[in-house]
Amino acid sequence: MNSTLVLGAVAVWLMLWGTNEYLVRLKPQSAAMARAIGLLVPALFGVAILVLWEGITRGFGVPTILLPPPSMIWARLTASLPLLWADFRQTFLKSVLIGWALGCGLGFIVAILIDRSTFLQKGLLPLGNFVSALPVVGVAPIMVMWFGFDWPSKAAVVVIMTFFPMLVNTVAGLAASGQMERDLMRTYASNYWQTLFKLRLPMAAPFIFNALKINSTLALIGAIVAEFFGTPIVGMGFRISTEVGRADVDMVWAEIAIAALAGSAFYAGIALIERAITFWHPSIRSAGWT
Amino acid sequence: MQGLRDGKTLPVLIVLLALVVIWYLGAVWLNTPWQLDTYQRKSVSDWTATQFVTDTLNQNRPVLPAPHQVAAEMWKTIVETAPNSKRSLLYHAWITLSSTLLGFVMGTGLGIGLAVAILNNKAIDRSLMPWIIASQTIPILAIAPMIIVVLNAVGLSGLIPKALISTYLSFFPVVVGMVKGLRSPEAMQLDLMHTYNASTAQTFFKLRWPSALPYLFASMKVAVAIALVGAIVGELPTGAVAGLGARLLSGSYYGQTVQIWSALFTASAVAAGLVLLVGLAERLTLRRMGART
Numbered sequence: 388m389n390s391t392l393v394l395g396a397v398a399v400w401l402m403l404w405g406t407n408e409y410l411v412r413l414k415p416q417s418a419a420m421a422r423a424i425g426l427l428v429p430a431l432f433g434v435a436i437l438v439l440w441e442g443i444t445r446g447f448g449v450p451t452i453l454l455p456p457p458s459m460i461w462a463r464l465t466a467s468l469p470l471l472w473a474d475f476r477q478t479f480l481k482s483v484l485i486g487w488a489l490g491c492g493l494g495f496i497v498a499i500l501i502d503r504s505t506f507l508q509k510g511l512l513p514l515g516n517f518v519s520a521l522p523v524v525g526v527a528p529i530m531v532m533w534f535g536f537d538w539p540s541k542a543a544v545v546v547i548m549t550f551f552p553m554l555v556n557t558v559a560g561l562a563a564s565g566q567m568e569r570d571l572m573r574t575y576a577s578n579y580w581q582t583l584f585k586l587r588l589p590m591a592a593p594f595i596f597n598a599l600k601i602n603s604t605l606a607l608i609g610a611i612v613a614e615f616f617g618t619p620i621v622g623m624g625f626r627i628s629t630e631v632g633r634a635d636v637d638m639v640w641a642e643i644a645i646a647a648l649a650g651s652a653f654y655a656g657i658a659l660i661e662r663a664i665t666f667w668h669p670s671i672r673s674a675g676w677t
Numbered sequence: 678m679q680g681l682r683d684g685k686t687l688p689v690l691i692v693l694l695a696l697v698v699i700w701y702l703g704a705v706w707l708n709t710p711w712q713l714d715t716y717q718r719k720s721v722s723d724w725t726a727t728q729f730v731t732d733t734l735n736q737n738r739p740v741l742p743a744p745h746q747v748a749a750e751m752w753k754t755i756v757e758t759a760p761n762s763k764r765s766l767l768y769h770a771w772i773t774l775s776s777t778l779l780g781f782v783m784g785t786g787l788g789i790g791l792a793v794a795i796l797n798n799k800a801i802d803r804s805l806m807p808w809i810i811a812s813q814t815i816p817i818l819a820i821a822p823m824i825i826v827v828l829n830a831v832g833l834s835g836l837i838p839k840a841l842i843s844t845y846l847s848f849f850p851v852v853v854g855m856v857k858g859l860r861s862p863e864a865m866q867l868d869l870m871h872t873y874n875a876s877t878a879q880t881f882f883k884l885r886w887p888s889a890l891p892y893l894f895a896s897m898k899v900a901v902a903i904a905l906v907g908a909i910v911g912e913l914p915t916g917a918v919a920g921l922g923a924r925l926l927s928g929s930y931y932g933q934t935v936q937i938w939s940a941l942f943t944a945s946a947v948a949a950g951l952v953l954l955v956g957l958a959e960r961l962t963l964r965r966m967g968a969r970t
Contacts, residue, residue, distance in 0.1 A: 408800045425803070432804030453827055510688030520902040520952045521945045522909050524818075525921075528929030528937050533740065607816040615822070615913050616929050627819055631826045639823050647815035654814035 389446045396442020403435040455637040464641040470626075471645050478623040479649050481538040482610040486545025491602055493546065494553025495595070502561055503579075515555040523548050527613040536617050544613040549602040556598035560591025593668050596661040603653045607646065700744055707740040708733040742935045750939040763919070766943050772920040773908050774947055776836050780843020781904040785897060787844065788851025795852070796859050796885075797877075806856070813849055820845075821910045839911035839920075846907040847900035851893070858892025859885045887966060894959035901951045909944060921947075 407428050415421040437457050443449065444456040451459065464471065501507040527544050534540035564587050572582045614624025623642055630638040712733045716724055724732075734743040742750075751766065758765040795802045821842045828838040862884050870880045912922030921944045928937035 404800070407804050411799045411803050428800070428803040429805075429807040432808065452830060506688050507692070508688075509685050510692030513685055513689050514692060517949065520898070521948050522902075522906045522941075524906060525909065525925055525937075525941045525944055528925050529934065529941075531929060532932070532934065604814055604816065608818045611816055611819045612910055612913075615910075616926070624819065628822050631822045634826075634830075636823065636827065643819055643823075646819050650815040651811055 389448070391446075392442050393446035396439050396446065399438045399442075400435045403431045403438075407431055452634050452636050455640060459637050460640040460644065463637040464644060467638065467641065471641065473621050474623045474626050474642065475645060475649065477538060477619075477621045478541070478610050478614065479607070482541035482545060482613070482622075483606045483653075485538075486542035486610065487549055487602055487606040489542065490546040490549030490606070491553045491599060494550045494598070495557050497550075498554050498557035498561065499583075501558070502583075508558060512555060512558060515551045515558075518551045519555070524609060524612045527609070528616045530613065531616045536619050538622075541610045541613040541618075541622075545606045545609045548605045548609040552601050552605070553595075553598045556594045556601075557591060560594030561587050563587075563594065564590040592665045593661075596657065596665065599657050600654055600661075603657055604650060607650050607653070611646065697744055700741075701734070704739065704741045704743040705730055705733045708736055711736065711740065738932050739934055742938050746935050747938045747942060750935045751942060754939065755943070766921075766924070766939065769920050769924050769940070770943050770947055773905070773912065773922065773944070776839035776911070776920075777843055777901070777905045777908040777947075777951070779836065780840035780845075780907060781847050781897075781901050783840065784844040784847030784900060784904060785851050788848040788896075788900070789855055789893070791848070791852050792855030792859060793881075795856050802856075809849060809852055813853070817846060817849075818842075818907065818910055821907065822913065825911055839908050842911040843904035843907040847904040850896040850899040850903070854892045854896030854899075855889055858889030861892065862888050890962060890966070891959075894955065894962070898952050898955050898959075901955055902948055905944065905948050905951065 410424050410428055410431075413424060415424055440454075441456045441458060444451075444454055501511060524544070526547055527540075530540045530543040530547075534543050561583075568586055568590075569582065572586050577585065611624035611627070614622045615628050618625040623646055626642050627639050630636075630642070712729065715732075716722070733739075735746070736742075739746070754764060754766040758767075760767040760771075762768060791805075795805060824842055824845075825838045828834070828841070859881075866884060866888075867880070870884050875883065908920070909922035909925070912918070912920035913926055921940050924940035925937055928934070928940060
């Protein structure tokens with residue numbers, strides 16, 4: 388045990404905590420200042436966690452199989468970039484993106500198709516809501532059996548997982564426009580499609596983007612878990628399960644770091660597009676670009 | 678009859694019926710190649726259409742098992758097998774359910790505790806909340822195999838590691854929902870508590886906690902569903918020992934599609950039961966609180 392490292396890490400942690408306590412009590416004069424503090428506080432917290440993690444794992448000599456220090460994970464990550472890139476391409480660029488686009492597209496199209504039939508809506512919506520509570524990932528072994536080991540089976544799992552949230556949200560969104568607005572469209576003598584494109588779809592956009600964001604997370608989970616059921620020798624889920632078996636925990640952590648990064652970047656990308664498209668929505672107007 | 682026609686029951690039933698029909702058609706279509714192959718190998722040439730369809734729906738290892746095959750398998754493994762036998766689905770469902778429930782209870786407790794801490798300390802709020810929200814966008818489930826194997830190395834196996842994954846997954850929705858709920862009282866209500874000279878604890882228990890309960894139940898429904906997913910995925914890396922996830926994995930190893938489908942349906946039934954139970958608790962609690970539901 389190396390007590391200097393542990394004490395040093397705890398000291399840094401306490402110092403950063405103190406800084407944060409001071410920062411949140413400040414009353415910033417300008418909006419830019421407030422934003423900077425809003426970013427600085429969580430960043431400092433993240434740094435504090437990393438320092439504490441590093442200090443404790445190194446100081447107490449925690450076996451690296453239990454928890455490798457962050458520096459070791461970083462070293463492993465930078466050393467095996469080509470391998471990580473291949474996994475990323477297989478899992479994210481093929482299974483996740485294709486499955487996500489197909490699932491969301493299908494959900495959207497079906498929602499538009501059943502829009503005119505109250506009967507189908509009444510029948511499908513409770514089912515769609517019900518399916519969202521089910522462990523849909525369980526279809527992974529079936530899809531692997533049907534579509535083989537390569538990425539199409541993972542994309543199929545992702546399609547099934549993302550379809551229902553999109554369907555339910557789009558139908559809810561299409562119902563979001565008020566009676567008065569629809570009446571106005573009627574007085575303009577607009578037909579069904581004009582009302583759909585000029586009034587109802589824009590009103591549905593916040594709901595649709597919500598589904599897109601939920602689905603971005605679901606898609607990654609689906610693709611990674613599906614790879615546990617059989618895969619070619621590349622892919623993030625494959626790498627995680629085999630490297631765990633070989634007790635190469637630092638590689639697993641590097642892969643998880645990549646997955647986390649990809650997941651949040653995916654989410655953030657959709658959120659940015661949402662801001663650009665639904666700029667008129669109150670929740671975005673009031674929040675500003677924070 | 679009026680209520681049946683105007684309500685949701687009839688449309689849902691008809692859509693379900695349509696799904697079953699589509700399923701049967703799909704089963705015939707997907708199982709056709711293998712059936713033709715079998716006939717050729719056994720040199721049966723004088724098969725009729727009826728016989729062909731019956732045969733496609735009763736294969737041993739079909740590509741897509743027909744609904745009645747899944748139902749028969751579930752009947753066999755749930756009702757006819759003793760619940761303590763390893764062939765019983767009830768046995769496996771119980772193993773998954775127990776770690777789900779343990780994880781769910783721990784996750785909800787942890788989530789509520791953290792939400793209270795966030796409510797009372799501004800530094801924790803500002804530094805932790807962005808990370809909690811960001812962590813919802815990452816595929817946390819990917820860590821599951823590592824947690825299992827690492828805890829196995831320390832000597833923890835069985836229930837606890839799986840429950841920890843469920844805890845981890847179910848605590849995020851509870852934190853986010855509870856923080857929102859505990860902050861939901863309006864300034865006017867808080868001011869009223871202030872005029873009553875209520876202490877922070879009194880405000881918490883008499884105003885904030887009751888108004889947070891609807892949010893808590895909404896998050897708990899999400900949390901219990903995701904806790905089950907966590908428990909199922911947690912059963913994969915240990916190599917198919919016991920539990921619904923293990924049934925899925927061993928079914929996929931040995932090509933036992935009927936077993937996969939029946940495990941999947943059992944898992945769905947467990948999920949639906951859990952969500953319904955939380956919903957029931959929600960209605961009872963809110964009614965006792967005088968909410969109009």
